[in-house]
Amino acid sequence: MILEGKIWIFGDNIDTDAIIAARYLSTTVPEELAAHLMEDIKPDFPDLVKPGDIIIAGNNFGCGSSREHAPLAIKGAGVSCVIARSFARIFYRNAINIGLPILECTDDLSFMVSGRDKLQVNLEQGLITHLQSGRTFQAAPFPPFMQELIRQGGLVEYVKSRLGKKVS
Amino acid sequence: MSKRSGSTMVEKILATKSGKDKVEAGELVNAKVDLALGNDITAPVAIKEFERFGLDKVFDPGKIVLVPDHFTPNKDIAAAEQVMVLRRFAKRYGIKHYYEVGRMGIEHALLPEQGLVGPGMVIIGADSHTCTYGAVGAFATGVGSTDLAAAMAIGEAWFKVPQTILFEYDGILPKWVSGKDLILYTIGQIGVEGARYMAMEFTGSAIDDLSMDGRLTMANMAIEAGGKCGYVQPDKVTFSYLKGRAKKPYTPVYSDKDANYIKVIQYDVNLLEPQIAFPPSPDNVRPVSQAGGIKIDQVVIGSCTNGRIEDLRMAARVIKDKKVSPKVRLLVIPATQLIYRQALEEGLLTTFIDAEAAVSTPTCGPCLGGHMGILASGEKALSTTNRNFIGRMGHPESEVYLCNPAVAAASAVAGEIVHPEEVM
Ligand code: SF4
Numbered sequence: 001m002i003l004e005g006k007i008w009i010f011g012d013n014i015d016t017d018a019i020i021a022a023r024y025l026s027t028t029v030p031e032e033l034a035a036h037l038m039e040d041i042k043p044d045f046p047d048l049v050k051p052g053d054i055i056i057a058g059n060n061f062g063c064g065s066s067r068e069h070a071p072l073a074i075k076g077a078g079v080s081c082v083i084a085r086s087f088a089r090i091f092y093r094n095a096i097n098i099g100l101p102i103l104e105c106t107d108d109l110s111f112m113v114s115g116r117d118k119l120q121v122n123l124e125q126g127l128i129t130h131l132q133s134g135r136t137f138q139a140a141p142f143p144p145f146m147q148e149l150i151r152q153g154g155l156v157e158y159v160k161s162r163l164g165k166k167v168s
Numbered sequence: 169m170s171k172r173s174g175s176t177m178v179e180k181i182l183a184t185k186s187g188k189d190k191v192e193a194g195e196l197v198n199a200k201v202d203l204a205l206g207n208d209i210t211a212p213v214a215i216k217e218f219e220r221f222g223l224d225k226v227f228d229p230g231k232i233v234l235v236p237d238h239f240t241p242n243k244d245i246a247a248a249e250q251v252m253v254l255r256r257f258a259k260r261y262g263i264k265h266y267y268e269v270g271r272m273g274i275e276h277a278l279l280p281e282q283g284l285v286g287p288g289m290v291i292i293g294a295d296s297h298t299c300t301y302g303a304v305g306a307f308a309t310g311v312g313s314t315d316l317a318a319a320m321a322i323g324e325a326w327f328k329v330p331q332t333i334l335f336e337y338d339g340i341l342p343k344w345v346s347g348k349d350l351i352l353y354t355i356g357q358i359g360v361e362g363a364r365y366m367a368m369e370f371t372g373s374a375i376d377d378l379s380m381d382g383r384l385t386m387a388n389m390a391i392e393a394g395g396k397c398g399y400v401q402p403d404k405v406t407f408s409y410l411k412g413r414a415k416k417p418y419t420p421v422y423s424d425k426d427a428n429y430i431k432v433i434q435y436d437v438n439l440l441e442p443q444i445a446f447p448p449s450p451d452n453v454r455p456v457s458q459a460g461g462i463k464i465d466q467v468v469i470g471s472c473t474n475g476r477i478e479d480l481r482m483a484a485r486v487i488k489d490k491k492v493s494p495k496v497r498l499l500v501i502p503a504t505q506l507i508y509r510q511a512l513e514e515g516l517l518t519t520f521i522d523a524e525a526a527v528s529t530p531t532c533g534p535c536l537g538g539h540m541g542i543l544a545s546g547e548k549a550l551s552t553t554n555r556n557f558i559g560r561m562g563h564p565e566s567e568v569y570l571c572n573p574a575v576a577a578a579s580a581v582a583g584e585i586v587h588p589e590e591v592m
Contacts, residue, residue, distance in 0.1 A: 060361070068312065089365050089396060090312065096326070097314045145198045146326065159318045160221060 005052040009114035012058035016070040030076025051078025062091025071095040099154035105139035174424025193331040205293030208236035217317035227323035233265040235275040243539040273504025276300040276472035286418035302399030303383035331430040337374035339438035347382030348572040352443035356453025364394035381478035445570035467580040474552035475503030483577035493583030498525035
């Protein structure tokens with residue numbers, strides 16, 4: 001799967017409260033959550049972020065509570081992929097389970113310009129290309145079944161199709 | 169130096185269960201699950217997800233365990249309704265391991281005791297302390313409710329193969345120092361994120377000498393260091409624990425001598441003191457000698473961390489022929505029915521009751537501020553549980569200190585946090 005999008009850069013330890021504040025947790029509809037994505041740390045972000053955009057972050061992205069609403073809000077905004085130096089463990093699981101592609105890349109990507117530069121991401125290879133400079137970076141690639149999971153739109157859909165195949 | 173090309177125990181288990189010869193840390197795998205666990209809080213959500221699959225059977229009714237332990241015996245109507253969801257699901261799908269009140273225990277004490285977990289297994293649970301079963305040489309980790317739903321349907325779960333830190337504890341544990349102190353000390357040293365994503369392998373002469381109860385306590389708190397799992401390689405202690413207990417044959421798996429650990433951390437334990445984790449974080453750890461004079465209102469001895477028979481024996485030894493301070497409420501909660509009975513037969517419960525402690529049927533209860541011992545504002549508790557976050561045992565302005573059962577018992581007598589020797 002090849003993704004291409006404009007980047008938005010965030011720092012270290014972006015917690016799930018920053019991604020989506022607790023006061024919005026009465027819904028699980030991704031689009032409704034997306035209207036408040038990163039609101040407390042970047043108030044204009046819900047207006048700026050466009051479908052296909054890519055979030056770049058530092059260490060421990062998604063730390064704090066285990067709320068599945070955080071990756072749902074990001075997915076609801078149409079963000080195609082999150083690239084971070086590291087993710088908090090439960091966020092990582094939850095993101096994959098709801099079908100949000102995430103990549104861990106330890107290279108320093110902070111030289112890029114937030115809200116302007118564009119990346120191309122090859123999920124199969126974990127290859128990240130900075131389109132302005134042509135420089136490439138390597139993240140851990142996704143094995144086939146994980147790509148399948150993302151392609152299906154998450155764990156529930158993946159399981160459904162697996163079960164369908166077994167029956168037919 | 170030759171490249172370290174061996175595998176850790178966890179890497180080997182995940183390789184086998186995902187049908188591969190070898191896996192590397194960082195790799196994502198899809199592995200067969202030998203056991204999937206849910207409780208009265210997390211299973212209802214998973215059951216709702218499971219129903220979206222429209223299945224008339226689970227992948228294997230013998231490999232799913234449902235334990236209502238958090239708010240049972242039912243704390244209120246909401247709790248009763250949640251347990252009803254589990255009970256109905258268990259009946260409808262023929263779940264073999266559903267444990268009703270009167271036969272149950274706190275899940276992470278119950279599963280090892282019942283011989284449901286063993287070496288080489290992959291175990292997931294929709295509860296963060298599922299990591300406990302690493303003590304018997306399994307790969308066991310906490311997951312979300314969606315993961316549990318999927319596992320109940322197809323018997324698989326995906327994992328990112330964790331890197332492993334090797335912790336080596338050398339020496340002989342001083343009197344009154346236990347597995348709880350080893351793990352509290354470790355978390356104090358590396359911090360609550362010190363092992364994020366990672367497996368923690370516990371080894372060294374102090375671990376060789378440690379009982380299974382002590383090992384279960386250590387693996388239980390791997391999550392408090394951010395760990396994905398904590399484990400001890402199977403050995404004599406493991407095999408004698410499993411003898412006559414394991415429900416199924418098992419295949420022990422060991423780390424290679426040249427396994428690729430990300431870090432090796434060594435501790436000399438000869439002079440280790442009992443450890444206290446101060447609020448509001450399990451890594452805020454100090455030796456008991458630096459915790460003197462902290463007055464406490466409640467002491468809890470129990471939970472999946474320290475509610476096993478050895479813990480109760482240790483506490484009873486300290487408190488025998490003494491009285492709980494009039495300023496303190498002591499709650500003793502054996503972690504399972506079997507432990508409860510054993511404590512009864514050994515006279516431990518009489519010792520506690522004579523000391524004027526309250527003894528209860530198994531439940532998570534106060535550990536998560538559920539019921540049976542909630543704190544008022546401004547109150548302080550000393551507890552053998554595993555978490556001391558703000559408000560964990562009740563009011564947001566109450567505080568929880570964590571310790572081993574001997575310190576808990578001694579402090580209940582003294583009315584303040586003390587070393588067990590001070591009351592002996
Ligand atoms: S005893 Fe406490 S930590 Fe253990 S399962 Fe129950 S609530 Fe969780």
